[in-house]
Amino acid sequence: MEFEVLAKCHTTRARVSRMKLAHGITMLPTFMPVATQAAIKGLTSEQVESLGVSLILNNTYHLNLRPGLKILRAAGGAHNFQRWNRNLLTDSGGFQLVSLSKFTTITEEGALFESPFTGEPTMLTPEESISIQHTIGADIIMQLDDVVGPRVGEAMERSIRWLDRCIAHHRSSGKEDTQNLFAIVQGGLDPQLRDRCLDEMIKRKDGVAGFAIGGLSGGEEKDVFWRVIKQCTGKLPEDRPRYSMGVGFAEDLLVCVALGVDMADCVFPTRTARFGVALTHRGPLNLRLSKHAKDLRPIDAACPCPTCSDGTSRAILHHTVTHETAAAHALTLHNITFQAQVMGRARTAIMNGTFPDYLKTFFAEYFGDDGYPEWCVNALQSVGVDLLEHNNVKVVPGRGAKWEYAEPL
Amino acid sequence: MHFLTWSSLARMTRLQFALTHPDQQTTFGPRLGTLVVRSITLDTPTLLTSTSRGVIPHLSRDHVRKSPALAWLHVPFESFLEHTPPVPTLQPGPHPLHRFLGFKPDDHILSFDLRDPADVREMPPNGNSHVSAMCLRGVRKISPAQWRTYTNACQPDIVAALTDTPHRHPPFSQKRLTKSIDRSTAWLANLLATDDTLPPAPAPAVFVHLAGSTSHPARAAFTASLLEPLSPVNAALPSLDAGVTGYILDLAPLRATATAEPDSHSLLRTSLHALPPTKPRLAHGTPGPHALLRLLRDVGADAVDAPWAIAAAACGVSFDFEFPVRETKRAEDGAGKEELGCNLYDARYALDFGGLGGEREGGCACVACTDAQDRGRGRKQIVHGTDASEAADALAGADAHGDEALPGYTRAYVHHLLHTHEMGAHALLALHNLEIVRAFLAGVRRVLAADGVTGFAREVGRFEERYLELDADADGGEGEGDKGTVMREAKVMWAEVERARGKGRLAREREKEKGREKEDESV
Ligand SMILES: [Zn+2]
Numbered sequence: 001m002e003f004e005v006l007a008k009c010h011t012t013r014a015r016v017s018r019m020k021l022a023h024g025i026t027m028l029p030t031f032m033p034v035a036t037q038a039a040i041k042g043l044t045s046e047q048v049e050s051l052g053v054s055l056i057l058n059n060t061y062h063l064n065l066r067p068g069l070k071i072l073r074a075a076g077g078a079h080n081f082q083r084w085n086r087n088l089l090t091d092s093g094g095f096q097l098v099s100l101s102k103f104t105t106i107t108e109e110g111a112l113f114e115s116p117f118t119g120e121p122t123m124l125t126p127e128e129s130i131s132i133q134h135t136i137g138a139d140i141i142m143q144l145d146d147v148v149g150p151r152v153g154e155a156m157e158r159s160i161r162w163l164d165r166c167i168a169h170h171r172s173s174g175k176e177d178t179q180n181l182f183a184i185v186q187g188g189l190d191p192q193l194r195d196r197c198l199d200e201m202i203k204r205k206d207g208v209a210g211f212a213i214g215g216l217s218g219g220e221e222k223d224v225f226w227r228v229i230k231q232c233t234g235k236l237p238e239d240r241p242r243y244s245m246g247v248g249f250a251e252d253l254l255v256c257v258a259l260g261v262d263m264a265d266c267v268f269p270t271r272t273a274r275f276g277v278a279l280t281h282r283g284p285l286n287l288r289l290s291k292h293a294k295d296l297r298p299i300d301a302a303c304p305c306p307t308c309s310d311g312t313s314r315a316i317l318h319h320t321v322t323h324e325t326a327a328a329h330a331l332t333l334h335n336i337t338f339q340a341q342v343m344g345r346a347r348t349a350i351m352n353g354t355f356p357d358y359l360k361t362f363f364a365e366y367f368g369d370d371g372y373p374e375w376c377v378n379a380l381q382s383v384g385v386d387l388l389e390h391n392n393v394k395v396v397p398g399r400g401a402k403w404e405y406a407e408p409l
Numbered sequence: 410m411h412f413l414t415w416s417s418l419a420r421m422t423r424l425q426f427a428l429t430h431p432d433q434q435t436t437f438g439p440r441l442g443t444l445v446v447r448s449i450t451l452d453t454p455t456l457l458t459s460t461s462r463g464v465i466p467h468l469s470r471d472h473v474r475k476s477p478a479l480a481w482l483h484v485p486f487e488s489f490l491e492h493t494p495p496v497p498t499l500q501p502g503p504h505p506l507h508r509f510l511g512f513k514p515d516d517h518i519l520s521f522d523l524r525d526p527a528d529v530r531e532m533p534p535n536g537n538s539h540v541s542a543m544c545l546r547g548v549r550k551i552s553p554a555q556w557r558t559y560t561n562a563c564q565p566d567i568v569a570a571l572t573d574t575p576h577r578h579p580p581f582s583q584k585r586l587t588k589s590i591d592r593s594t595a596w597l598a599n600l601l602a603t604d605d606t607l608p609p610a611p612a613p614a615v616f617v618h619l620a621g622s623t624s625h626p627a628r629a630a631f632t633a634s635l636l637e638p639l640s641p642v643n644a645a646l647p648s649l650d651a652g653v654t655g656y657i658l659d660l661a662p663l664r665a666t667a668t669a670e671p672d673s674h675s676l677l678r679t680s681l682h683a684l685p686p687t688k689p690r691l692a693h694g695t696p697g698p699h700a701l702l703r704l705l706r707d708v709g710a711d712a713v714d715a716p717w718a719i720a721a722a723a724c725g726v727s728f729d730f731e732f733p734v735r736e737t738k739r740a741e742d743g744a745g746k747e748e749l750g751c752n753l754y755d756a757r758y759a760l761d762f763g764g765l766g767g768e769r770e771g772g773c774a775c776v777a778c779t780d781a782q783d784r785g786r787g788r789k790q791i792v793h794g795t796d797a798s799e800a801a802d803a804l805a806g807a808d809a810h811g812d813e814a815l816p817g818y819t820r821a822y823v824h825h826l827l828h829t830h831e832m833g834a835h836a837l838l839a840l841h842n843l844e845i846v847r848a849f850l851a852g853v854r855r856v857l858a859a860d861g862v863t864g865f866a867r868e869v870g871r872f873e874e875r876y877l878e879l880d881a882d883a884d885g886g887e888g889e890g891d892k893g894t895v896m897r898e899a900k901v902m903w904a905e906v907e908r909a910r911g912k913g914r915l916a917r918e919r920e921k922e923k924g925r926e927k928e929d930e931s932v
């Protein structure tokens with residue numbers, strides 16, 4: 001990996017960097033759409049690429065089940081299998097293992113689970129996770145981390161030991177030139193545990209190409225979330241990309257960028273598209289609502305996505321969402337473009353030295369009179385941006401009201 | 410009813426059709442022609458594809474545009490009756506229907522009908538002044554006057570006059586058939602009439618469903634009513650037929666009454682017998698390529714739909730057939746007939762890294778089989794942010810690391826998408842299957858041009874010898890006679906995956922969604 005920071009925000013911790021991997025350059029900060037099963041819901045790889053996306057995510061747990069390694073090996077890796085010629089990231093498979101399979105037990109050796117194929121007890125070790133990711137062939141691969149439940153301290157310590165095993169296995173594989181291993185910082189919501197994990201993992205910097213911030217996006221208070229992110233980005237080395245896992249709402253993305261995060265992923269933009277929700281700079285539009293039935297305007301007249309630039313009306317989307325997969329495709333094209341645009345504008349603003357202004361404009365347009373989420377105000381204030389300056393907008397505690405009706409639960 | 414002015418000239422220039430081979434200008438039999446609408450010229454016989462709720466199932470607009478198979482789109486209007494007035498009628502500007510649905514006036518011909526030609530479910534009876542149509546909110550009654558209004562507002566290229574199809578079980582009584590013919594005639598007259606008391610006559614070319622159902626006498630009577638001279642005092646039109654640009658042949662309702670194919674053809678010939686052979690014939694509802702070929706051979710049609718192409722895509726079947734059949738590597742003699750496609754759910758494709766098109770000469774030209782090939786080469790990409798130079802670098806980077814032409818999507822990949830319940834599978838298969846049908850019809854035209862009617866009949870015979878018929882209507886059970894089993898098998902496997910992946914998870918979400926939708930409607 002070649003990684004170069006091109007510009008830094010004079011106020012916040014935001015930065016623009018250039019990450020060159022085996023399948024081309026990805027400009028950071030960026031949002032990664034999730035192609036769990038080696039496909040972005042309903043779209044071809046060519047379509048995804050045409051939206052200006054150069055890095056997507058595959059889930060190791062799912063690909064290991066289907067198509068399975070034998071087929072991926074025969075196909076020459078996941079890039080070739082899904083005809084994706086740009087950069088690809090895989091997770092370790094550990095998180096989904098714990099959340100999707102029965103009877104997972106974590107031992108020092110690895111994660112013991114019931115094989116979905118045979119029902120036999122099966123072990124996913126750190127080495128095995130790396131091997132599977134080698135077969136998949138992603139440009140960025142993740143260490144196996146211990147993410148189980150309440151024993152946060154123990155899990156964090158084990159994640160450090162497993163990182164060592166992952167580094168050793170990755171080094172011995174000879175894949176270091178084409179595949180890049182990321183560490184995952186754990187430590188839950190406890191600042192002291194986080195600190196210890198950061199120290200230990202940063203010591204291993206030479207063995208890793210980047211750092212992910214794990215153990216978040218699990219329903220914790222947003223006010224805790226941003227503090228952990230800030231603590232991590234404050235310590236992580238400048239010359240390594242930072243990846244915040246499972247972050248996808250526009251306001252979360254921008255706060256993370258302001259706190260110094262470079263990469264994020266989430267299934268939300270593509271999943272919500274299937275349920276008829278279009279993301280816009282004025283907040284989400286639920287196209288199932290009957291108020292859109294006769295609205296001949298596009299979702300966003302200024303949006304460069306194929307759906308909006310073609311003038312696809314809200315009315316025809318309303319007519320087809322949840323009935324025709326073509327409507328889901330139209331909204332997925334739009335939502336992925338929206339995410340890329342939020343991040344692209346952030347990059348532009350950082351390069352131009354206007355990122356704090358961008359944050360203010362974005363929040364004003366996006367939340368308008370609905371009020372700003374308090375945690376965003378606090379988080380941005382902590383890096384020198386006062387959203388409320390010259391602005392009488394109200395502040396809403398909790399997550400903020402904007403998503404209430406748009407997010408299908 | 411008055412026909413005060415006659416706008417046939419305007420109508421005729423909307424759509425021009427000519428049979429191009431002198432020896433094929435007979436009433437029955439295969440024929441070559443050209444159909445011109447605006448700047449669009451289609452060689453016939455050509456494919457027309459029906460939309461569902463206004464969209465081509467599974468395809469985004471960019472994929473529709475990249476599919477040469479999709480030049481003529483058919484729009485059943487009934488789903489839009491959920492709102493009053495129907496929303497497409499609110500679209501301002503020229504070519505409002507094209508614009509509303511995202512089709513290009515320069516590339517796409519749009520035909521317009523009230524009902525979905527494939528829907529043969531029993532419906533509440535029509536009245537003397539209304540047709541019952543179906544939308545999500547239930548049955549809607551549409552009058553001929555409303556139909557004129559909607560047609561005027563939408564400006565399709567072609568409009569079908571309302572028709573009274575009896576939907577109860579046959580045999581239909583003489584009285585019912587007489588009523589059906591009288592109504593269909595009156596409604597056509599209404600669409601053609603120009604009268605100050607009515608909204609202006611629609612500009613689109615008017616096509617008429619050949620009514621009469623399963624009765625030869627009724628069909629002959631309907632044709633006679635089209636040709637009957639109109640009173641010169643009241644009418645500017647010599648006959649209703651003079652205002653009609655083309656004829657619609659409906660096969661699905663005949664199949665629904667268990668009419669055998671030869672009998673259906675015979676009924677259609679009865680309808681066409683006295684009508685001028687030079688007008689275009691549009692056929693809805695052939696059950697597969699074999700039946701399509703026989704319809705062309707025995708009756709003659711110029712535009713045909715192939716709902717089975719998308720139906721096959723929806724259940725995981727990838728077409729692999731050609732017309733004319735090639736002599737090549739035919740499996741050893743006596744190996745039996747081949748299926749028209751592959752059930753890509755089948756485990757045998759898990760490691761099949763061949764393309765969807767099998768070993769076709771020159772490969773398949775569809776987006777699924779070719780799209781990946783010309784990536785990065787000046788392909789338009791959205792650039793986000795001012796890092797345009799970096800993005801250009803990134804593109805160059807893609808070139809630098811090889812950019813070796815990726816072949817199209819493989820059977821193994823589509824197999825994987827099907828088993829993981831990914832919608833992309835159906836998009837790729839719809840793109841592919843439609844292109845296979847387009848190429849199939851291009852083959853029909855090639856054979857007709859080169860070898861004429863007899864050569865065509867010979868090739869139809871060879872096609873029938875090579876391939877099993879498509880079991881498009883099959884829902885399970887045993888295969889029969891010359892019918893294949895590929896659709897039947899695919900549907901069973903589709904249902905299994907749907908149960909495991911869809912019903913287990915997505916259906917529950919869907920139920921939840923339904924609950925939410927109700928709440929939303931009340932917002
Ligand atoms: Zn858009």
Ligand SMILES: [Zn+2]
Pocket residue numbers: 765766773774775776777778840841842844
């Ligand atoms: Zn193809």
